[in-house]
Amino acid sequence: MNSTGVKSHIVNWLEGYIKESKTKGFVIGISGGIDSAVTSTLAAETGYPLICLEMPIYQSDKEVGRAQQHIDFLKKNYPNVSPVKTELTGVFDSFIAAMPDVDNEEDRKMSLVNTRARLRMTTLYYFAAINNYLVLGTGNKVEDFGVGFYTKYGDGSVDISPIADLVKTEVYSLGKELNVINDILIAPPTDGLWGDDRTDEDQIGASYPELEWAMQIAEQANIDFTLFTQRQQEVFEIYTRLNTINQHKMQAIPVCKIPAELR
Numbered sequence: 001m002n003s004t005g006v007k008s009h010i011v012n013w014l015e016g017y018i019k020e021s022k023t024k025g026f027v028i029g030i031s032g033g034i035d036s037a038v039t040s041t042l043a044a045e046t047g048y049p050l051i052c053l054e055m056p057i058y059q060s061d062k063e064v065g066r067a068q069q070h071i072d073f074l075k076k077n078y079p080n081v082s083p084v085k086t087e088l089t090g091v092f093d094s095f096i097a098a099m100p101d102v103d104n105e106e107d108r109k110m111s112l113v114n115t116r117a118r119l120r121m122t123t124l125y126y127f128a129a130i131n132n133y134l135v136l137g138t139g140n141k142v143e144d145f146g147v148g149f150y151t152k153y154g155d156g157s158v159d160i161s162p163i164a165d166l167v168k169t170e171v172y173s174l175g176k177e178l179n180v181i182n183d184i185l186i187a188p189p190t191d192g193l194w195g196d197d198r199t200d201e202d203q204i205g206a207s208y209p210e211l212e213w214a215m216q217i218a219e220q221a222n223i224d225f226t227l228f229t230q231r232q233q234e235v236f237e238i239y240t241r242l243n244t245i246n247q248h249k250m251q252a253i254p255v256c257k258i259p260a261e262l263r
Contacts, residue, residue, distance in 0.1 A: 001170050003177035010162050011045045017160055018048055018134065025049030025080075027127045028136040029120055029155075031192050032066030034175050034184055035138040039162050040070070041178040043136055044078035051127055054085040055120045057092045058195040066183050073181055084127070088119050095119070113193045117154025128159070137161035140171050142208055146215045147239060148246025149191070149204065156249060167215070168208035204242070206235045214239035 018026070026043045030036050030052045043050045052071050056064060074081040095115060102108045124135045137158030143149040144164045150156040163171055168189070175185055188199040189208065201207050206214070214236045217223060228236065 001173050003173050006166070006170075006174060007042065007045070007177050010042050014043060014160075014162060015046045015048070018046070021134065023132050023134050025051070025131060025133045026136050027051040027053060027124055027131070027133045028138065029053050029055055029124055030067045030071055031138075032063040032070065032184065033138075033187065033189060033192070034168075034171055034180065035140055035163065035189075037070050037180045037184045038171050038175045038178060039136050039138045040074060040081075041180060042162055042174075044074055044081050045178075047080055049131075049133070050074075050078070050081050051131070051133065052081060052083050053120075053124060053127065054083070055088050055123055056085075057088045057116045057119065059192060060195070060197065062187075062197075063190070063192050066181075066187060069181050069183060073179075086123055088116075088123065091119060092116060114151045114154055116193050117151035121154050121157045125157075134159040137164065139164050141165055141167045142211050142215060143168075145250060146211055147204065147242035148249040149200065149242070150249070151193075152249050167212045169212060204238065206238050210235045211239055218243070 014026075018024075025048045026046075028036060028040045028043060028050065030040060040050065040052055052074060054064070054067050054071070071081075071083045075083065092112075092115070096112065121135075127133065128135045135158045137144075137155075137160060139150055139155065139158075139161060140163055144156075144161065163174070166174065172185065188201070190197075190199045191203070204211070210231075213232075217236060218239065225233070225236075
């Protein structure tokens with residue numbers, strides 16, 4: 001990949017979009033991961049105002065530390081960057097206290113994991129609305145269009161997606177081009193929604209390079225499964241299953257069309 005060319009292309013695209021939309025700047029959530037680091041640096045490159053939001057909810061010290069290091073890097077190099085930290089742990093606890101008890105504890109845990117992402121989305125749009133800014137998406141191609149690894153109406157709710165046509169390995173290449181700090185470049189990808197050390201690979205069951213391979217294979221017309229190793233079969237099954245069950249995230253909201261004769 002021509003990382004220098006891709007960087008310029010995305011920065012120009014962001015500049016063009018903000019001019020056309022008549023908005024004034026960008027807002028983004030900083031997680032301490034590679035996707036938000038790359039996206040925020042690209043936005044900072046435009047010269048337009050950029051609010052970098054930290055929104056911890058029982059966040060690990062490692063994630064908080066990487067996020068702060070990245071924001072310090074941005075502040076040092078881009079005068080248009082404004083950091084804001086909004087502690088959402090208390091809001092999250094209040095939400096939990098207001099909810100009734102449920103029988104299925106596993107379903108409850110997953111619902112609360114997604115609630116974290118939706119609380120952050122609400123916070124991002126609060127700052128976007130009062131400043132007339134755009135909310136930047138940080139999803140990459142594998143997450144957004146491959147396995148649907150994001151929260152519907154959480155981190156999946158954004159105004160624009162600068163890196164959604166890049167697979168994860170390309171995002172890392174772009175991160176090196178943008179001089180993203182090494183601690184982020186070497187950190188295992190995680191969604192940071194569980195309050196522990198589990199990685200994306202732990203949750204999905206496959207690494208991003210493996211998923212990128214499966215995504216490429218799935219786009220082929222004729223697939224010869226006999227050529228797959230046992231691990232490749234496992235990865236392709238993981239990819240296919242997640243791609244199928246998460247189509248509701250990737251497709252437009254179904255609308256019930258009323259026949260003309262019923263109007």
